[in-house]
Amino acid sequence: MPTFPEDAGSRSRSRVASGRPAVTKERIVDAALELSAESGLENWTLRQLAAAVDAYPAVVYHHVGDRDTVVVAVLDRVVGELTLPDETLPWRAWFDEFLPTVRSVLRRYPGSARRLALFGPSVAAAVPTMNTGIGRLLAAGFGAEAPFAYNLLLATACQFVAMEDDREGAMALQLDRSEGYAAYRTREDLPGMAVLGESIAALVADPDLAAGYYERLYAYAVERCLDGLEQRLAQLKALESLTEPGQ
Amino acid sequence: MPTFPEDAGSRSRSRVASGRPAVTKERIVDAALELSAESGLENWTLRQLAAAVDAYPAVVYHHVGDRDTVVVAVLDRVVGELTLPDETLPWRAWFDEFLPTVRSVLRRYPGSARRLALFGPSVAAAVPTMNTGIGRLLAAGFGAEAPFAYNLLLATACQFVAMEDDREGAMALQLDRSEGYAAYRTREDLPGMAVLGESIAALVADPDLAAGYYERLYAYAVERCLDGLEQRLAQLKALESLTEPGQ
């Protein structure tokens, strides 16, 4: 007793004859994007997606392809939502503006950050952000290292968003674990665990502090990477001036 | 026609009567660890695990619990394989020694890095490494920031190992993508994509260079994070000497 098409009784009629809009690739990806926003990129099933466009699962295969192909199409849309800062900004200012928007966009589609962290976006979707991002690093003097540096920044950004995504889903579990860590705050024999316990206990005690935790963690991670790259850049310039003293 | 217990014909005999060793939690986790080493933490099924100890799936539930409980037990073993550097080393030397061993251990169990990156290890398993790792950062002067800094370093390490794990599984797909990026190396209108394309083309052309790619990427990421933290530490010390000029 399949429940997919809205009215299983009105069978054998074509979509147009019954007044339902024709299924297209675009409409399917629209629906998948919405499902991803609601429940996460990995948490909807092909049957749910088919039902969302009032069709059978095989219809999705016909118009788009298997589940992974749909996911890639969704990711292209998500990456397309990223707005790029002014291309004339110096590298650090450019990334200081860009990376916070990365978080806010990816957070709207839970699971997208993890996929992007591991595989990156499709080549076509990546071109605008990669070209200007790597371009800013090139202009700053990173040279052949620019792709490495870009990769570090985006991977770190995606990684911390992915952490946030996945821990939200397991909040109860995470609270238990928080209590577990907080219990160590009085262990004078384990000073490392004690400071950790103290900071977690502070989070557990103060909901306002806890609310901004992941945003602060993200900012900290991103800033330290940028600092590290800044130091590396200074190092590269020092090396350069050694080998080309006349320049 | 279930094929699990080795000889489906000799039914109704108890394990001991038929000379098969009793199933224990330890033996199940042993098998799961081995399966994880062979095919990855997320790529074995409960039925395969049961078959590996010559038992029915329900036996795993009886002795350990659901699939996720088994995975957590496996992760505890993996984290237990990490050997900690000399506790008296200064923070940077300690992490310079520790983080490469993190990569080599986690790489032996594909998928473990991703799980650890997102959820961290269980509290019990985490204590030794966290306590000394955060302890080294405390001793260096990171103060209350030490857990943040530790988190950044371990998350980055796990993230880049996870990237390596997952891209290996999709090597064909990744090669296609490499060609896609390499094609941009002559695009003078897109200077960022051009350097990226050039570096990818170099990898595609030279297998030796490609073999060490992820190790270099890992080292680069980890070193930039350490550099960033070093700079941050200098900043913290400068602030401290301002507020306590007599100290």
Next chain:
DNA sequence: ACCTGAACACCGTTCAAGT
């Protein structure tokens, strides 16, 4: 307490048949 054997409610994917 430990294990058997089967079932349940899913899942992604495929396919012959209809229009």
Next chain:
DNA sequence: ACCTGAACACCGTTCAAGT
């Protein structure tokens, strides 16, 4: 070309029944 409706080969999980 597009869609129907069902099937296939899985999956994690549960459970009554045996010993």
